[in-house]
Amino acid sequence: MRVRALLAIVVSALALAGCGGDGKPESGGTLTIAVDAPFSRSPYIGRTIAEGAELAVAELNAQGGVVLGRKVYRLKVVRRDNELSPRRALANVRRAIDDGAVAILDDGTGVDAAWEDAERAGVPICITFGGGTGLVDEEERPNVFRVAPTDRGISYRLAEYLVPKGLKLGLIHDDTSYGEKGGEALDKAFQLNPEAVVDRLTVSAGSTDLSPEILRARRAGATGLVVWGDGATIAAAIIAARSAGWDVPIYAPPAAEDPIVRQQLADRPEWLDGLTVATGRMTAELGPTFFHVFQAKYQAAYGIPRIGVRTRSGKEVIALPDYAMYSYDCVNVLAAALRSAGGPGDKLVAALEQVSVRGSNGDERGFNEHNHEGVIDDDVFFAKFTDMRLRPVRDDPLSRSLPVLQQTQ
Amino acid sequence: MRRRWGGRWPPLTLLALAASLGAVAATARAVPVPLPSVVLQVTLEPPFPTPVTGGENEGALLRIPTVSDQRVTVRVDEEGDPFSVRVRQRLVVRRTGDYSFVIGAPVDDVLATPESESEPGLRRGAILWAGFSAGRKVLSADVVLRPREAARVLPLRIDVDRMGDGVRVRLRNATRVSLRTIGGNARPLDAARALDAVRRQGARPLASGVILDFRGAPVATLRTIAAPLHVRGTLEFPPGALAGADVRGGVKQGESVAVDALLGDETPLVHDVLVSGTDAIPKLRVVATPEPPVRALEPPGGRSWADYVRGRKISGRALVARAVAARLAFARARQYQTLLSDPDPLGPRSATYRFITGERPPRATPQQPASVGAGAAWLPFVLVPLGLAVAAGLVVLWAHS
Numbered sequence: 001m002r003v004r005a006l007l008a009i010v011v012s013a014l015a016l017a018g019c020g021g022d023g024k025p026e027s028g029g030t031l032t033i034a035v036d037a038p039f040s041r042s043p044y045i046g047r048t049i050a051e052g053a054e055l056a057v058a059e060l061n062a063q064g065g066v067v068l069g070r071k072v073y074r075l076k077v078v079r080r081d082n083e084l085s086p087r088r089a090l091a092n093v094r095r096a097i098d099d100g101a102v103a104i105l106d107d108g109t110g111v112d113a114a115w116e117d118a119e120r121a122g123v124p125i126c127i128t129f130g131g132g133t134g135l136v137d138e139e140e141r142p143n144v145f146r147v148a149p150t151d152r153g154i155s156y157r158l159a160e161y162l163v164p165k166g167l168k169l170g171l172i173h174d175d176t177s178y179g180e181k182g183g184e185a186l187d188k189a190f191q192l193n194p195e196a197v198v199d200r201l202t203v204s205a206g207s208t209d210l211s212p213e214i215l216r217a218r219r220a221g222a223t224g225l226v227v228w229g230d231g232a233t234i235a236a237a238i239i240a241a242r243s244a245g246w247d248v249p250i251y252a253p254p255a256a257e258d259p260i261v262r263q264q265l266a267d268r269p270e271w272l273d274g275l276t277v278a279t280g281r282m283t284a285e286l287g288p289t290f291f292h293v294f295q296a297k298y299q300a301a302y303g304i305p306r307i308g309v310r311t312r313s314g315k316e317v318i319a320l321p322d323y324a325m326y327s328y329d330c331v332n333v334l335a336a337a338l339r340s341a342g343g344p345g346d347k348l349v350a351a352l353e354q355v356s357v358r359g360s361n362g363d364e365r366g367f368n369e370h371n372h373e374g375v376i377d378d379d380v381f382f383a384k385f386t387d388m389r390l391r392p393v394r395d396d397p398l399s400r401s402l403p404v405l406q407q408t409q
Numbered sequence: 410m411r412r413r414w415g416g417r418w419p420p421l422t423l424l425a426l427a428a429s430l431g432a433v434a435a436t437a438r439a440v441p442v443p444l445p446s447v448v449l450q451v452t453l454e455p456p457f458p459t460p461v462t463g464g465e466n467e468g469a470l471l472r473i474p475t476v477s478d479q480r481v482t483v484r485v486d487e488e489g490d491p492f493s494v495r496v497r498q499r500l501v502v503r504r505t506g507d508y509s510f511v512i513g514a515p516v517d518d519v520l521a522t523p524e525s526e527s528e529p530g531l532r533r534g535a536i537l538w539a540g541f542s543a544g545r546k547v548l549s550a551d552v553v554l555r556p557r558e559a560a561r562v563l564p565l566r567i568d569v570d571r572m573g574d575g576v577r578v579r580l581r582n583a584t585r586v587s588l589r590t591i592g593g594n595a596r597p598l599d600a601a602r603a604l605d606a607v608r609r610q611g612a613r614p615l616a617s618g619v620i621l622d623f624r625g626a627p628v629a630t631l632r633t634i635a636a637p638l639h640v641r642g643t644l645e646f647p648p649g650a651l652a653g654a655d656v657r658g659g660v661k662q663g664e665s666v667a668v669d670a671l672l673g674d675e676t677p678l679v680h681d682v683l684v685s686g687t688d689a690i691p692k693l694r695v696v697a698t699p700e701p702p703v704r705a706l707e708p709p710g711g712r713s714w715a716d717y718v719r720g721r722k723i724s725g726r727a728l729v730a731r732a733v734a735a736r737l738a739f740a741r742a743r744q745y746q747t748l749l750s751d752p753d754p755l756g757p758r759s760a761t762y763r764f765i766t767g768e769r770p771p772r773a774t775p776q777q778p779a780s781v782g783a784g785a786a787w788l789p790f791v792l793v794p795l796g797l798a799v800a801a802g803l804v805v806l807w808a809h810s
Contacts, residue, residue: 397505
């Protein structure tokens with residue numbers, strides 16, 4: 001009889017194993033994506049990164065979540081403020097790992113300090129703002145990815161654009177991590193054309209008066225300025241130059257899109273006119289429809305991102321959600337990789353090199369075994385501020401091909 | 410006045426009927442049929458097929474105007490067997506705008522060459538290119554392929570054998586393929602004009618194509634075609650090895666034997682170089698270039714095929730067969746001009762395949778498995794049959810309990 005009982009158990013177990021249910025995946029719980037960003041120190045950047053990620057997560061959950069094997073998982077975003085401090089960012093990453101986060105989105109602040117902890121835990125980090133050279137290195141840091149324009153790409157595109165103009169440039173960067181890394185990238189990009197650079201300056205972030213530094217650049221014979229720093233630094237440099245009556249052309253990285261630049265110059269909008277920003281393109285050759293769709297979804301979720309300034313004709317100016325687009329795309333690539341890998345961990349990190357998704361600007365977004373950058377250098381374009389709005393320049397082949405996006409309400 | 414039809418046909422009706430019958434008869438005789446396209450993909454490979462990756466190719470843009478050049482370097486061992494295949498692929502994008510495409514291949518690694526204006530990406534089984542071209546952009550990369558998979562689609566096979574008192578190097582065109590295609594009959598002059606058009610258009614993929622009026626419906630015909638392969642190079646022997654040696658199929662030049670052979674295009678697909686009087690195995694330096702057919706389209710005497718057939722009794726069927734075979738040979742040669750695919754199926758392309766004797770790297774010696782690992786490896790082979798035996802035993806016991 002014992003044999004019969006044993007056999008009955010075996011047969012029952014086999015029968016149960018064969019009965020997998022009705023084919024509908026069962027709930028597997030929640031997978032967490034942590035967003036480590038400077039919510040308190042740079043609220044525009046922090047909020048933009050988080051909102052892009054949350055929008056993507058909301059859409060994925062609305063579609064039923066992410067199916068892994070026979071289970072379906074919902075996604076969740078947890079915000080952690082790094083206060084622009086690498087130490088704080090490291091603590092955030094460790095806490096996220098302890099809480100079981102499957103991936104981390106980062107502005108770049110904490111990557112140098114935290115990538116190793118994340119790698120040991122099999123957690124990928126995706127940078128969606130900082131473009132610093134060395135943050136991403138597929139050999140040394142196999143778990144670090146980026147969907148954002150790189151400092152290298154921006155610098156080389158600036159050199160490619162500015163050197164033929166014959167300008168003598170003053171290269172100015174602030175002492176934030178963003179500014180320092182930008183300064184390094186500019187030095188590398190212009191090293192083949194040293195004759196194009198007449199001065200290099202480091203300024204203190206948070207300085208409200210950059211007149212001495214700007215005067216120094218002017219005396220060095222600069223006929224153009226590249227200012228790489230946070231939004232406040234860029235605004236301060238413009239104010240210092242224009243208030244001295246110096247109508248020098250000024251060029252800046254994507255931080256110039258920060259509303260603070262326009263807010264600081266709201267009472268002298270003509271001073272902003274002509275500021276040229278090098279940033280990642282928001283539309284593909286297919287046209288602006290993809291971006292408009294994303295912008296509409298973003299505005300439906302979070303409201304109209306008013307900057308608080310108006311055009312000369314009185315129209316309200318709104319911010320373009322380009323950096324939200326990057327975190328949105330990053331989450332979608334993560335979801336595709338999760339499906340491909342079948343779950344989180346090292347296999348997710350490996351799968352991130354093998355998948356692509358259609359990005360919110362219509363371009364493909366993805367990484368590969370040789371490159372963990374989701375925005376290629378070619379995708380950097382130049383736009384000039386005109387009446388508080390950005391318009392692609394006409395003297396660069398890529399920029400010329402891009403449409404002017406709606407930036408007023 | 411009432412017209413009387415009776416048994417008599419009015420002259421106009423008769424004329425109309427005659428005309429329509431004539432037209433029907435003419436239709437039955439002359440069936441316009443386009444000859445095969447020179448961009449026909451005769452077999453699945455080459456080039457290696459592009460994997461389905463979710464739409465890397467830029468939007469709906471199917472064709473990115475590009476000039477493609479590929480230099481394939483094949484390292485072979487002393488017997489002529491390939492053990493390493495690398496491709497330097499150079500693409501020149503000739504448009505202003507975005508480009509994004511995937512090249513499928515059994516790729517192990519890819520590295521941009523110094524002249525490349527962009528970096529290629531690597532995925533399992535694919536190379537990725539994406540970026541913006543301001544009118545002209547050079548994309549160039551050295552691609553390392555998995556040799557076993559790549560060797561399958563090489564156009565040339567080489568066998569080096571010791572034969573009696575000498576050595577035979579056999580060069581074989583491996584592009585030959587049998588396929589079912591159109592055949593039939595046509596007026597000799599029509600077929601000759603079609604041949605002239607085939608010759609004139611050559612391999613130009615954007616040419617208008619050639620349409621031939623067949624006599625009656627075309628029929629399916631089994632045909633064997635091959636891309637003509639021009640093979641040039643040297644077989645380098647050790648010093649003194651050729652002293653007193655007799656060479657056939659090549660020309661002795663000092664310590665080496667020069668080879669210059671066309672495989673295909675009305676010539677045999679196999680060329681043997683026989684070197685008797687030595688047992689030394691030569692080092693090969695051979696370049697194979699797929700070329701469009703020339704001989705098959707040369708009119709025998711006269712300036713054109715049309716001139717040639719005038720006043721002669723020539724089989725229309727044979728001329729049709731020649732025209733079809735020539736078009737397919739163009740297509741086959743074009744196929745081998747891209748071992749790796751390019752984003753422009755209609756663009757100019759060229760390829761050379763360089764075969765060089767090299768030292769085959771020693772095979773990686775399998776690591777001696779650790780005792781635990783070894784146990785784990787054989788365990789399933791023991792446990793599974795054991796489990797089945799136990800299960801069978803249980804069933805027997807149950808039946809008897």
